[in-house]
Amino acid sequence: xGAMGEATTPGVGGSPWTVVLRRLRRNQLAVVGAIIVxxxxxxxVFAPWIAPYDPAEQNFDALLEPPSRDHWFGTDDLGRxxxxxxxxxxxxxxxxxxxxVAIESILGALLGFAxxxxxxxxxxYISRLIDIMLAIPTLVLALAIAGALGGxxxxxxxxxxxxxxxxxxxxxxxxxxAIRNSTYIEAAKAVGLSDWRIILRHVAPNTVAPFIVYTTxxxxxxxxxxxxxxxxxxxxxxxxxxxxxxxxxxxxxxxxAWWIAVMPGVAIxxxxxxxxxxxxxxxxxxxxxxxxxx
Amino acid sequence: MWRYIFKRLVSLIxxxxxxxxxxxxxxxxxxxPVRLMYGPNVAQEKVDERRAELGLDDPILVQYARWLFRxxxxxxxxxxxxxxxxxxxxxxxxxxxLSLTILALLITLVISIPxxxxxAVKPYSVFDNASRVFALFWVSAPNFWLGLIxxxxxxxxxxxxxxxxxxxxxxxxxxxxxxILPALTLGLPPAALxxxxxxxxxxxxxxxxxxxxxxxxxxxxxxxxxxxxxxxSLIPVMTLLGLRMxxxxxxxxxTETVFAWPGMGRLMVDSIMKRDYxxxxxxxxxxxxxxxxxxxxxxxxxxxxxxxxxxx
Numbered sequence: 001x002g003a004m005g006e007a008t009t010p011g012v013g014g015s016p017w018t019v020v021l022r023r024l025r026r027n028q029l030a031v032v033g034a035i036i037v038x039x040x041x042x043x044x045v046f047a048p049w050i051a052p053y054d055p056a057e058q059n060f061d062a063l064l065e066p067p068s069r070d071h072w073f074g075t076d077d078l079g080r081x082x083x084x085x086x087x088x089x090x091x092x093x094x095x096x097x098x099x100x101v102a103i104e105s106i107l108g109a110l111l112g113f114a115x116x117x118x119x120x121x122x123x124x125y126i127s128r129l130i131d132i133m134l135a136i137p138t139l140v141l142a143l144a145i146a147g148a149l150g151g152x153x154x155x156x157x158x159x160x161x162x163x164x165x166x167x168x169x170x171x172x173x174x175x176x177x178a179i180r181n182s183t184y185i186e187a188a189k190a191v192g193l194s195d196w197r198i199i200l201r202h203v204a205p206n207t208v209a210p211f212i213v214y215t216t217x218x219x220x221x222x223x224x225x226x227x228x229x230x231x232x233x234x235x236x237x238x239x240x241x242x243x244x245x246x247x248x249x250x251x252x253x254x255x256x257a258w259w260i261a262v263m264p265g266v267a268i269x270x271x272x273x274x275x276x277x278x279x280x281x282x283x284x285x286x287x288x289x290x291x292x293x294x
Numbered sequence: 295m296w297r298y299i300f301k302r303l304v305s306l307i308x309x310x311x312x313x314x315x316x317x318x319x320x321x322x323x324x325x326x327p328v329r330l331m332y333g334p335n336v337a338q339e340k341v342d343e344r345r346a347e348l349g350l351d352d353p354i355l356v357q358y359a360r361w362l363f364r365x366x367x368x369x370x371x372x373x374x375x376x377x378x379x380x381x382x383x384x385x386x387x388x389x390x391x392l393s394l395t396i397l398a399l400l401i402t403l404v405i406s407i408p409x410x411x412x413x414a415v416k417p418y419s420v421f422d423n424a425s426r427v428f429a430l431f432w433v434s435a436p437n438f439w440l441g442l443i444x445x446x447x448x449x450x451x452x453x454x455x456x457x458x459x460x461x462x463x464x465x466x467x468x469x470x471x472x473x474i475l476p477a478l479t480l481g482l483p484p485a486a487l488x489x490x491x492x493x494x495x496x497x498x499x500x501x502x503x504x505x506x507x508x509x510x511x512x513x514x515x516x517x518x519x520x521x522x523x524x525x526x527s528l529i530p531v532m533t534l535l536g537l538r539m540x541x542x543x544x545x546x547x548x549t550e551t552v553f554a555w556p557g558m559g560r561l562m563v564d565s566i567m568k569r570d571y572x573x574x575x576x577x578x579x580x581x582x583x584x585x586x587x588x589x590x591x592x593x594x595x596x597x598x599x600x601x602x603x604x605x606x
Binding site: 128129131132133134135136137138139140141143144145146147148149220224227228231232233234244247251254255258261262265268269270272273276 | 310312313320321433436437439443446450540541543547562563566569571574578582
């Protein structure tokens, strides 16, 4: 937050958020990222108008057709239009990314706050839990949980969400620890404010900035994990046009119909890049010290 | 040093116990594993009989204590499907996973250290910009998809390398060739990340006073870069290496499935699909142990890279 305070010096002007937005606009990659993310959201919302075909519509006269003017990304083994399936897949990718990060951030924020604010035994237990969770590869745990719960998109979201909250908890814990001993929190305690009031009114707002950066940077990670789970058959089930599942569908046809597996992969890559650019841009705008290092 | 390693090993016990509790509960969040295995059409008597055989009708704490007691002795139970010992099944596959992850790690370091150093020595040069573009590409692409692209290009189109299976140990010619594509799939995405990290660390270190002093003494630029700057900029890389261990083993699970690799990851995925929980538990526990030990190794290596770090 010091960085944002520094930016609001006389002559620069505006609220801290205006300054952040101005810095974000100056960062070309962040602008590209923002354009990609907005385009993805619009694609998800207007999928029925953008997709030329119904994503589930089978056409046995056009099986495994290569990309052409009629089918931009070709067709699959059931004659379904790969472009339309990829377009509809945007909906699943964004939904999964946001839902997973929502679960991760709520769990992480609650545990991180409790750990950092109350300290002592609460901190010791939660830190130990984080150590334990960090020992198990997130993807491995998510796979095992998704397998135990039995596939499907909602189980997959839950499995990834409960496996991947540790980074959020560590972030919030660190921020809260840094804020907890500051004089204004001491003052709030001295005037007799309750713990919850202090957390909600004074501590939480100061963790918002790094939290936004993490959220933006974790959506693509969640999308990649979800695609991996679906690819392995433990996420979205056929005929759902989820990108990981689409790549799995095309795997068997790789040598003579590469487009089925390659196109959804490109979509994942562009999405992940967009969110990463935007997340990096947010990070640089909120903490200019980091800006020129990477 | 040995005292530090011993102390760290002892401090790992609660972590490993916690992992074992999570791993053990996995079997129980899915309901009755025997019913799941048999399906809905098998008579309840047969299900009950098998449950009793497996000790699944005892109280949960008793089951955990029994499982843990056996696990400590190296007995992770038997596969529900094949009746093979889980430790034997893991033992047969661990070498394949280790040889794959070690080669992937080597690829990561061999590419990222020189690339990061060159990018920092000549920032914003053609090389630096090219490495930035490559980094963006590798970090954004799902690794199973990259694996498929490698199969398509180097296996199917060019026919240079085998596209599935492990054709022998790493040191044999066929074995080495079969390791290349999966190890690249697993090692290139972290290489991209490490390159950028090493570059930014080097850029910071290069402006330190002691580098200026080294220049002032008239040391050759290579000595300054390799002996003074690089060594110090490798410390944060070690931290990232430790943090990335779970990602490496997690990535191995997916990569092994893409390349039909006979390792732990594929064993785990196959067992999840067949709902063979003793094997899933064993594999997850073993992968977690590998992560914990790899992290310990990274911590010990700190001392080698940075003599300022003292272990008490």
